[in-house]
Structure formats: C-alpha cells, structure tokens
Amino acid sequence: MPSSDRLTYPIHQRTLGNGLRVVVSPDHSVPLAAVNLWYDVGSRDERPGEYGWAHLFEHLMFSGSAHVATGEHLNTLQALGGAVNATTWFDRTNYFETLPVGALELALWMEADRLATLPDHLTETSMETQREVVKEEKRQRYDNVPYGDAMVNVVELLFGVDHPYGHTTIGSMADIDAATVERAATFFRNHYRPDNAVLTLVGDITPKEGFKRAEKAFGHLPSWNRRVRPAAEPLPPLTEVVSRQISGRVPAAATYFAWRLPVRDTAAFDACDLALAVLGGGQTSRLHQELVRNRQVATGAGASALGLIGGTSFGIAQVRALPGQDAAEATAAALAEIDRLAAGGPTDAELARAKAQHAREWLTELARFDSRADLIGTYATLHGDPERINRRLEEVDGLTTERVAEACRDFLRSDQRAQLDYRQEA
Amino acid sequence: MRRSDRRPEVKTPPRWRFPDPTRLWLDNGMQLMACHREGQHVAAVSLVFDAPLNAEPVDVEGVATITQRCLDEGTATHPGPSFAEALEDIGALLSGSAGYSGSELTLEVPADRLDEGLALLAEVVREPELRPDDVARHRTLRLAEIDQLLANSAHRASVAFRAATIPGRYRAARMVGGTAQSVAAITHADVVSFHERHYRPDGATLIISGDLSGREFGRAAAVFGDWTNPPEGYFTHEVPQQRSPRCWLIDRPGAVQADVRLGSFGIDRGDPRWADLQVATHALGGAFLSRLNRVLREEKGFTYGAHLVNTPMRDGGLISVQGSFRTEVVAEAASLARDILDLTGKPITTVEVADAVSFTNGVAPLRYSTAQGVTDRIAALVRDGVNVEFVNANFQALTLVTPDSATQSILELLPLDGLSLVVVGDAAALQGPLQAEGWPVVLHD
Numbered sequence: 001m002p003s004s005d006r007l008t009y010p011i012h013q014r015t016l017g018n019g020l021r022v023v024v025s026p027d028h029s030v031p032l033a034a035v036n037l038w039y040d041v042g043s044r045d046e047r048p049g050e051y052g053w054a055h056l057f058e059h060l061m062f063s064g065s066a067h068v069a070t071g072e073h074l075n076t077l078q079a080l081g082g083a084v085n086a087t088t089w090f091d092r093t094n095y096f097e098t099l100p101v102g103a104l105e106l107a108l109w110m111e112a113d114r115l116a117t118l119p120d121h122l123t124e125t126s127m128e129t130q131r132e133v134v135k136e137e138k139r140q141r142y143d144n145v146p147y148g149d150a151m152v153n154v155v156e157l158l159f160g161v162d163h164p165y166g167h168t169t170i171g172s173m174a175d176i177d178a179a180t181v182e183r184a185a186t187f188f189r190n191h192y193r194p195d196n197a198v199l200t201l202v203g204d205i206t207p208k209e210g211f212k213r214a215e216k217a218f219g220h221l222p223s224w225n226r227r228v229r230p231a232a233e234p235l236p237p238l239t240e241v242v243s244r245q246i247s248g249r250v251p252a253a254a255t256y257f258a259w260r261l262p263v264r265d266t267a268a269f270d271a272c273d274l275a276l277a278v279l280g281g282g283q284t285s286r287l288h289q290e291l292v293r294n295r296q297v298a299t300g301a302g303a304s305a306l307g308l309i310g311g312t313s314f315g316i317a318q319v320r321a322l323p324g325q326d327a328a329e330a331t332a333a334a335l336a337e338i339d340r341l342a343a344g345g346p347t348d349a350e351l352a353r354a355k356a357q358h359a360r361e362w363l364t365e366l367a368r369f370d371s372r373a374d375l376i377g378t379y380a381t382l383h384g385d386p387e388r389i390n391r392r393l394e395e396v397d398g399l400t401t402e403r404v405a406e407a408c409r410d411f412l413r414s415d416q417r418a419q420l421d422y423r424q425e426a
Numbered sequence: 427m428r429r430s431d432r433r434p435e436v437k438t439p440p441r442w443r444f445p446d447p448t449r450l451w452l453d454n455g456m457q458l459m460a461c462h463r464e465g466q467h468v469a470a471v472s473l474v475f476d477a478p479l480n481a482e483p484v485d486v487e488g489v490a491t492i493t494q495r496c497l498d499e500g501t502a503t504h505p506g507p508s509f510a511e512a513l514e515d516i517g518a519l520l521s522g523s524a525g526y527s528g529s530e531l532t533l534e535v536p537a538d539r540l541d542e543g544l545a546l547l548a549e550v551v552r553e554p555e556l557r558p559d560d561v562a563r564h565r566t567l568r569l570a571e572i573d574q575l576l577a578n579s580a581h582r583a584s585v586a587f588r589a590a591t592i593p594g595r596y597r598a599a600r601m602v603g604g605t606a607q608s609v610a611a612i613t614h615a616d617v618v619s620f621h622e623r624h625y626r627p628d629g630a631t632l633i634i635s636g637d638l639s640g641r642e643f644g645r646a647a648a649v650f651g652d653w654t655n656p657p658e659g660y661f662t663h664e665v666p667q668q669r670s671p672r673c674w675l676i677d678r679p680g681a682v683q684a685d686v687r688l689g690s691f692g693i694d695r696g697d698p699r700w701a702d703l704q705v706a707t708h709a710l711g712g713a714f715l716s717r718l719n720r721v722l723r724e725e726k727g728f729t730y731g732a733h734l735v736n737t738p739m740r741d742g743g744l745i746s747v748q749g750s751f752r753t754e755v756v757a758e759a760a761s762l763a764r765d766i767l768d769l770t771g772k773p774i775t776t777v778e779v780a781d782a783v784s785f786t787n788g789v790a791p792l793r794y795s796t797a798q799g800v801t802d803r804i805a806a807l808v809r810d811g812v813n814v815e816f817v818n819a820n821f822q823a824l825t826l827v828t829p830d831s832a833t834q835s836i837l838e839l840l841p842l843d844g845l846s847l848v849v850v851g852d853a854a855a856l857q858g859p860l861q862a863e864g865w866p867v868v869l870h871d
Contacts, residue, residue, distance in 0.1 A: 029464055030791045031440050062714075067431060071724055075715040079781035080436055081788010084714075098792050102437030109434050132727025139683045140730050140750040146577050249680070251577035252570060283498070283510040293507070296563060299570040322566070323573045349511075356517035360536055363467045367796045 007390040009366065011376065012207035016215060018223035019195025023376050023386050024210030025202045027369065033203035034098040035107050036373035038381040040198075040229075041191035042091045043171065044164035044310050049178065052171015053187055055088040056134050056179055061095065062086075063126035066117035070126060073110050077103065083370065088169045091309050091382060098370045101204045108217035111199075115192055116221050119185035127181055138170045146250045147422060150318075154258045157242050157418035158314055159235070165308060194218060195226040198380040202373040232311030235260050237416040245421045252299065253327035254320045256420040257338065261315050261411055264307025265383065270396050271407030273305040276315050277354040278346040278404075279337065279412075280304070284353060286337045291319060291330055298322070298330040309382040315412065327421065335414050342413040345405020358396055442791050444817035445800060447633070450643045452651050455628030459814070460642050461635040461800045469540045469636030470801035471533040473547060474808045476629035478527050478740070480597040480664040482620070486612045487597070488568060488604020490524035493556075493620045495564045497522065497531070500555040509550070518543050520550070526598050527663060527740035528809040529624065534798065537636045541645050548649035551625050558614040568609050572601075579678055580750065583685035583850040586870065587746055590672035590846040591691045598666045598739060627653045631808045635797035663811070665741040666691075671846045674870035675860065677853035684756045684851025688763050689746030690844050694738045695812050701823035702835035703745070707736040708782035709774050709832070710766065711747060717766045718747060728755045732763065740810040745839060753852055757859035760847060767840050773833040782832075783824045790821070 012024045043054050064070040077084045082099030097107050142148040152168050159166040199218065201210045237260050262268040280287040280303025287301035303317035319334045321327040346354070366372045366389065380386040388395075447459035482489050498513070498520055500506040513520055518535040531551065535543035575581045585601055592599040603609070627650060634642050668691035678684075693699060711718040711734025722732040732749035747767070751759045794800050804814055847865055849856060860867045 027465070030795045031442065032791050032795070067433065071715045071720070075713060075781075078713055078785055081439060081785055081790075083789055083792055100439030100788050100791070102439050105434035106436050129724060129727040133723055133730060136683070136728070136750070136752060137730040139752060144579055144681055144683045144750070146574070249577070251573040282514060284507060284514050289507060292567075293563070296566070299567050299574075320570075323570050349515075353511065353514040357514060357519070360468055360517040360519065360534065363536065364534065364798070367466055367468055367798070369792065369795060 007393060009372065009390055011386050011390070012210070013380070013386065014211050016194065016219050018219065018221055019226055020214070020218050020221075021198045021380055022211060022214040023198065023200045023380050024205065024207045025200070025372065025376060026204075026206055027202060028204050030369070031101050031204050032098055032369055033101045033104040033201060033205055034096065034369035034373040035104065035111065036094060036096040036200040036202075036370070036377045037111055038198045038200070038377035039093045039192055040196045040381050041093050042089050043167060043169040044090050045191060046167070046171065048162070049175055050187070051167045051175045052134065052169070053175065053179055053184070054093055055169045055171060056130060056176055057184060057187060058086045058088045058093050059130040059134055060122060060126065060184060061114055061118065063122070063130060065114040065121050067113050068110055073114065077107055077110070080106070082107065090165055090169065094374060094377060096370060096374065104205065105213055105217070108213055112217040112221065115194070115218070118192070119188045122181045122184055124181055127179065127184065131176055131179065134176055135173055138173065142170055147254060149246070150256055150420060153244055153246065153420050154256055154316060154418065155314070157244055157420065158238070158258050158260055159312070164310055165312065190227070193223060194221050195223045198377050200373045200377045200380065202369045202376065234263065234311040237411055238418060239416075241415060241417055241419060243419040243421065245423060247423045247425050249425050250422050252321050252323045253325065253424055254318060254422040255327045255331045255334065257317045257334065258418045258420070259315045259412055259416055261305060261313040263311060264309055264313050267395075267399065267403065268407055268411070269305065269307060269313055271399050271404045272315055272411050273307070274351060274354045274358065274396070274399060275341060275346060275404050275408045275412055276303040276305045276317065277357060278350045279341055280317050281354060282357060286341065287317065287319065287334060290337055291333050295333055297333055301334065326423070331421070338412065338414045338417075342408045345408050346401060348401050351401050351404055355397055359393055362393060439788060442787070444790070444794060444803075444814070447804065447814060452627065452647055454651070454653055454655060456650055456653070457631040458643050458646050459631065459633045459804060460638060462638045463635055463797050463800060464637060466636045466797040467537055468797060469535055469537045469543070469634060469638070470797040471535065471540075471543065471547065472633045472801045472805035473531045473551065474631045474633070474805050475529045475625060477529045477624035478661065478663045479524065479602065481624060481661040482597070483616070485608060486604070486616045487600065487608040489612050489616045489620045490529055490624070491603040492561060492564050492568060492609070492612050493617045494522045494524045494529055494531070496556050496560045496617060497550045497554045499560040500557065501549040502553040502555065503549050505555060509546070513546055516542050518546070520547070524602060525809055526602065527811070530805055530809060532801070532805070537638070540634070540636070540642065544645055545649050552653055554621065556614070556618055556621060561612070561614045561617050565609060565612055568603055569606055571603070572606050572609065579681060579683070579685045579850050582676060583687050583848050586674055586676055586848045586850065587687035587689070587846065588744065590674055590848055591669055591689070591744060592666050593669045596664055596666040598664065622656055623658065626655050628655050633801050633804045633808070635800040663740055666739070667742075671844055673847045673865055673867045674849070675853050675857055675867040676848065676850040676870050678851055679854070681753070681851045683750045683752050684849050684856060685750050686756065686760055686763070687746045687748055687848040688760060688845055689744065690840050690846060692736060692738070692743035692745035692839055694741055694743050694810065695816060695820075699835045699838070701820060701827050702831040703736060703839060704786065705779055705782040705824065705827045706774055706832040706836045707734050707745070708785060709778035710734045710836070713781065713785065718763060721762055721766060722749060722759055726755070728752070728759050738810065753855050756849060756851060756856055757863040757865070760849070760860065760865060761863045764842065764845065767836065767845070768842055769833050769836050774829045776829050779827055779829050779832055783827065786824055787821055
C-alpha cells in the first residue's frame with residue numbers, strides 16, 4: 001500500500017455551460033473507459049405518495065428514448081463488452097457502464113439521448129411492465145427473504161416515516177402503483193438535468209479527449225435554474241430508546257440496534273465509523289469475540305456505519321441468536337459491549353486495526369475503474385470535491401483514540417438506540 | 427442547441443490477452459504463480475489445495491468446511507485470537523472456502539505488507555491450533571447456518587436442483603458444507619485428520635497478483651519451502667453423471683414468490699462444446715435482452731430477472747434457468763421458459779452469436795483489471811484442474827462458434843424430455859396450476 005500521502009489518482013474537472021460537472025481521471029493500464037453519471041436524486045427526494053419513484057425511474061431509464069429502443073441501451077452496450085447497470089440509494093441515482101474505450105462515444109451519446117428525451121418517450125406499456133418488475137424486485141429482495149424488511153423498519157424507527165430518510169429506496173407498492181406516465185415525466189424533469197448531475201470518466205483517455213467527448217454529447221442540452229436544495233436539518237441522537245418487535249418466519253431470533261450519526265465523512269462520522277468497526281467489524285471485533293467466540297450466544301454479530309449527506313447518517317449493529325433460542329442473552333451481551341465502548345472508547349490497538357482495515361477496503365474500492373469512477377462521482381456530487389478520494393486515508397488516519405472515544409460517548413450510547421427485535425413465529 | 431442524431435461509430439477494441447503468470451515449483455511439489463499488475467495496491471493471494479469433497483468420509487461430510495473455518499482461530503505462533511489480530515493489524519483479510527474440487531484460502535493484503543501476509547498464510551495452513559472448542563463452536567455455527575440457508579428460498583432451490591440432477595452416490599449432489607446429520611457427527615479428530623491428509627504442499631498452488639516487487643517467490647519459498655508432505659492421502663476426483671429428470675415442488679407456505687430452477691446436468695470447460703454453450707447461454711439467458719429476460723421480465727413483468735446459468739464443475743456441470751416469480755404466474759413462467767429453451771425452428775442467430783462473443787471478450791479486461799480478478803480466475807481454474815492457458819484459448823474458441831454449433835449445444839444438453847424442474851414456493855397455491863400446465867410435480871422435502 002502506498003502510505004496515505006501517496007495516493008495520486010489524477011482528477012481533472014470542468015463544468016459545461018449547461019451546468020453538467022465533468023470529472024476525468026485517466027488510467028491507461030487497461031484499454032477501457034468507465035462512464036459514471038450521478039444524478040443528485042435519491043429516495044430522500046421522494047415526497048409522501050412518491051415512495052419508490054426514484055428507483056422506479058431508474059428502471060424507466062432503460063425503457064427507451066428518442067433514438068434508443070426499449071432495453072437497447074443495456075443490450076447494445078453489453079454486446080460491445082460493456083458492464084452496464086444503475087442503482088438507486090437514499091442520496092443518489094447512478095448510471096454506469098464500463099466498456100472498451102472504442103465504445104465510449106456511443107455510451108455518452110446514449111446517456112445524453114435518454115437525459116434529453118426520455119420523458120417524451122415514456123409509455124403506459126413500459127410503465128406497467130416496470131411497475132411489475134419493481135414489485136417483483138421488492139418481493140425477491142425484501143418480502144421473500146428472512147430479515148429482508150430490517151432496513152425498512154430501522155429507518156422508520158430512527159427517522160420517522162415523514163423524514164426524507166424514513167423510507168428505503170424500494171418504497172411502497174401502493175405508491176409504485178400510483179405512478180403515472182405524466183407524474184413520472186414531471187419527476188424526471190425536476191431531477192434529471194445537466195445541472196443536477198456529475199459525469200465521471202475513468203480510463204484510457206486523456207482529460208482533453210474526455211472533456212471534448214462530454215461536450216459533444218451533452219453540451220447542447222439546455223439548462224435552467226439550478227435546483228437549490230434546502231439545507232438539511234441534522235437530527236440529534238435519539239433521547240430515549242425506541243423499539244419494535246416483529247414476529248415472523250425467520251430461521252433464528254435476531255436483534256438490530258441503530259443510531260443516528262453525523263453527516264457522512266465528517267470527522268465525527270468517521271470516528272463513529274471506526275468505533276462501529278471496533279464494535280462489530282470483523283473477527284477481532286468486540287461483538288464477535290464476546291458473543292460468538294467467548295459466550296457462544298450468537299451465530300453472528302456485526303456493525304457498520306452508513307454515511308448520508310442529508311443532515312444525519314446512521315449506524316447499525318446486529319446479532320443473531322442460536323436457532324431455537326430467544327435473543328435475550330445475545331441482546332443483553334451486545335448491550336453490555338455497546339455500553340463498554342461508549343464508556344471507555346476503543347484501545348489504541350483496536351483503533352489501529354480498524355484503520356488498517358479501512359485503508360485496505362478503500363484501496364480495494366479504488367482498484368477497479370468502475371468503483372473508482374463511482375467514488376469520484378460520490379465526492380463530486382455530495383461533497384463538491386472529487387480530489388478527496390486521494391485524501392480520505394489521511395483524514396481517517398488522523399483520528400485519535402480520544403476523538404473516537406468522544407464519538408462513542410456522543411452518538412453510540414445504548415440509551416440513544418433504536419432496537420428492532422425479530423422473534424421466531426411459533 | 428443542435429444535437430447529433432447520428433449514432434457514433436464504435437472502434438474495434440484492441441486484442442487483449444489474459445496475463446501469463448510466472449511460475450516456480452518448490453521441491454515439495456507446491457506450485458507458485460505470480461502476476462504483476464501495475465498500480466494494484468492491494469495484493470490478492472490464493473492458496474488452492476487439491477482436496478476434493480469426495481475425499482471427505484461420507485458420514486462426516488462438511489469436515490472440509492469445518493476444517494477450513496477453524497484454521498484462523500489460532501496458530502502455534504499466534505495462539506487464539508492473537509492470530510486474527512496479527513492479520514487485521516496489517517490490514518489483511520483472510521477468507522476461505524471448501525469447494526467441491528478443492529479447498530482454497532484467499533488473502534487480500536496491502537501490497538507493502540505482502541511479506542507479512544504470506545508468513546501468516548503459511549502459519550494458518552501449516553500450524554493451526556485446531557482446538558477442540560473451536561471445532562465444537564464451528565460445528566454449532568454450521569448447523570445454524572444450514573437452518574439459515576434453507577430458510578432462503580433461492581438457496582433452497584439451488585440445493586434441490588443439485589440433488590435433482592446428480593445421483594446421490596456423488597458428493598456433488600449435496601451441499602458443500604454437509605447436511606445437519608453429517609455435520610453433527612464431525613469430531614475434533616475428524617478435523618485434525620482431514621487437515622493432516624489434505625493440507626499439504628504437493629498439489630497445492632499459491633497464486634499472487636498485485637503491484638509486485640519481484641521478490642515474492644523468494645518470500646513464498648522461505649515460508650513454504652520446508653513444508654513436507656505427509657506419507658499418505660491418495661485420492662481421485664469423482665466424475666459425476668446425470669440423474670434422470672425430476673420435477674419437484676418444495677413447500678414454503680405463504681411465500682409471496684417462488685424460486686424456479688429448470689435445466690439439466692451440463693458440461694465442464696474441457697468439453698469441446700464449452701464455447702458453443704457459453705454463447706448459447708448468453709443469448710438465451712445471459713444478456714439483458716436475452717430471450718428469457720426479454721419475455722419474462724421486459725414483456726411480461728413476471729420477474730426481476732430470469733437467467734440461464736451455466737456452472738461448470740471439475741467434471742460435468744449444471745445448466746439451469748433461474749428466476750423468482752410471483753406465485754400467480756409461476757406455472758406460466760415455467761412453461762414459457764421451457765418453450766424458450768426449445769430451439770427447434772428458433773435457432774440461435776448470427777447476431778446473437780456475434781453479441782455473445784463480443785460481450786465475453788469485451789468484459790474480460792474489466793473482469794481481470796484488478797489483482798483480485800486475476801487471482802480469483804486462476805484459482806478457479808486450478809481448482810477445477812484446468813490450465814491457465816484456457817482463458818486465452820477460450821477467447822479463440824469463441825470466435826469459431828457458429829449459430830449451428832451454439833444451437834446444437836442446447837439441443838444436446840437441454841433436451842426437453844431431459845429437463846428437471848425445481849420450484850420452491852407456496853405448494854398449496856402452486857401444485858394445481860403447475861400440473862394443469864403439464865408439469866408432473868411431486869412434493870419433495
């Protein structure tokens with residue numbers, strides 16, 4: 001690993017006349033180019049009655065535009081050797097393809113075509129099909145899987161249903177059913193625009209080529225007044241424990257703990273992230289050692305932080321009981337570990353390990369063109385500073401044991417938690 | 427405000443080749459391979475043991491898995507949790523799997539800590555503590571894991587499909603990690619014995635990729651070179667055959683969806699039809715607008731995705747349509763899938779062949795752009811007894827595939843009267859409709 005001050009992925013930025021931000025990061029090691037478009041729209045932008053629309057819209061983006069037939073975007077680029085997909089999250093919707101560099105211009109042309117013309121080509125048929133596909137996705141990934149609804153419940157408990165983060169990207173079946181062509185077109189026009197997007201190109205191109213191609217494909221698209229997001233109000237930590245019990249057909253009882261955390265990639269958030277790694281980040285973590293290895297009251301335990309930009313992030317810890325047993329003992333043991341960490345913070349050795357693991361994970365993310373492009377898009381969109389990908393290791397490495405201990409006291413106390421319990425149905 | 431309506435031309439990608447690893451054999455029979463990948467700061471290491479699961483004693487199947495899971499619970503040099511701490515201190519991640527044709531340990535480690543990582547890897551295979559309490563704990567955890575896996579509809583369908591297509595006398599017919607009964611029978615002595623016999627340098631391959639210094643072989647020789655082989659442990663790999671078709675319905679009361687597997691026993695990479703089948707698989711169920719996904723997802727909206735999945739083993743393989751469908755449409759979806767697999771009068775087209783070849787060759791540079799991608803690929807081939815040269819030879823073989831040869835591979839390997847069907851879902855709601863569609867399903871536990 002290069003020491004943290006040696007990360008030097010090149011970052012070249014330019015903003016087109018219509019507001020589209022373009023970032024080019026050349027890497028000539030493989031004859032490929034990664035195209036990544038971050039649209040600054042996620043499930044947090046859905047209003048009541050629209051839950052699930054950002055994600056439904058992601059599906060509709062593949063249903064054809066002025067010069068591209070239904071499914072053709074994906075199919076054509078795949079047939080050229082492209083790895084193509086899109087995802088929706090709380091804070092964004094991203095579209096990406098990594099392909100042989102000779103197909104880059106076509107990929108940009110297709111991306112621009114759907115950005116320019118998609119709402120005029122939405123049809124009732126494509127809406128109907130994608131509504132059904134999304135409902136199947138919900139059944140497959142959430143409803144038909146043990147604990148599949150954990151995240152839905154956790155964010156409801158932590159944020160409340162009316163908060164922008166109080167629902168997950170999959171949304172509600174009723175809202176998805178209520179989406180019409182007209183309302184989807186409006187949603188599109190509000191959010192899909194050059195000035196609300198970041199285009200990242202990583203790969204076997206020069207900055208000059210990258211900007212020229214971006215200008216050629218997107219430069220002619222109109223822009224209008226850039227949407228200004230109201231500043232998000234941070235939520236303070238919970239002041240009392242909120243909890244919910246679910247009885248269901250699960251293979252073992254389980255408990256999820258969750259906390260409100262500071263905005264992503266602030267020192268306070270990073271400190272919480274490291275603290276949760278110490279609590280449940282791997283084989284040496286306190287939860288694993290105590291619950292799984294020493295006391296043998298759980299089959300698995302873990303913890304992680306999930307960074308969000310809209311005022312408040314969250315962290316989760318989970319434990320799964322032995323089959324046929326209730327989770328009381330595992331839950332009590334986990335709470336004892338949570339209290340111990342909140343009271344005393346991590347040891348120097350634990351923190352060093354958490355940082356070493358974080359560094360490897362970060363370098364692994366940067367290793368591939370596609371995930372590197374996505375990180376650049378993340379930092380350009382959410383933080384206005386893609387150069388930060390080169391500085392993140394230093395930022396995290398600089399956090400002291402005292403700083404992390406302080407974060408544990410401020411944000412990760414057991415009396416600040418939400419708790420979700422799964423019980424096995426008789 | 428002018429935009430170009432003209433679709434840009436695509437330039438043909440340059441010819442790309444999988445890297446040729448440098449190799450060295452240690453005197454104890456262990457093979458070393460290394461691939462330098464510029465700029466890859468995280469090195470990927472894999473250590474593959476030629477230890478097939480059919481070498482497990484039949485009454486303690488799963489012992490390979492338990493052994494592998496106990497390895498990092500402590501070594502002679504780093505007892506107990508101090509081993510995991512030593513690994514995590516250098517930012518390393520060690521994982522492992524006991525696959526049907528071999529056990530494997532993988533290590534991801536920042537390239538500048540690779541030396542220390544290799545030393546810890548050597549410790550874990552050469553001098554693991556394998557304490558009785560670790561064995562007991564991992565046995566308990568594995569039993570719980572079996573419950574969890576079987577509670578997962580998709581996993582249960584895949585397990586059942588294996589049993590439906592491979593006769594029970596072969597190890598490959600059953601779960602990698604053993605059944606509840608066989609795992610419960612595993613003792614500390616079984617684990618120690620499995621380790622002694624099968625974790626050995628002859629037949630083992632160490633693969634290292636990353637931004638390398640050139641000193642890696644010397645470092646590997648220093649920590650593995652004086653490892654000696656045990657006197658016994660001869661075994662052969664099983665060669666599974668095909669089971670006559672089955673049509674099983676597995677009950678999951680109240681499930682909102684059913685997982686479907688429809689297919690047959692298949693072929694391995696050594697079969698001359700391999701490239702033909704790869705192309706046909708992509709056209710029928712690999713591409714986004716493959717025949718299956720186009721109809722079942724994009725036209726019907728029956729599923730989040732329907733795929734034809736081709737899983738090679740060391741000998742033979744499995745080919746199946748895979749999808750998850752809402753209960754009301756399962757019977758229709760299964761019949762549509764069967765109709766799509768019937769290529770009589772609907773052969774694979776020239777365009778489909780060209781797209782599949784272009785896709786497979788085009789994604790290769792991305793897939794193998796990282797140290798991890800290269801190491802994983804080589805390890806998978808080594809485990810299945812295939813030469814690394816296969817990757818480039820297969821690129822060549824793909825260019826020789828014709829619409830006829832691709833079509834023929836499906837007609838031969840997925841004959842309509844040879845298909846097995848597995849459906850995992852709400853049996854009360856599914857049995858009638860499936861039988862009405864002509865599927866002779868029987869309830870299977």
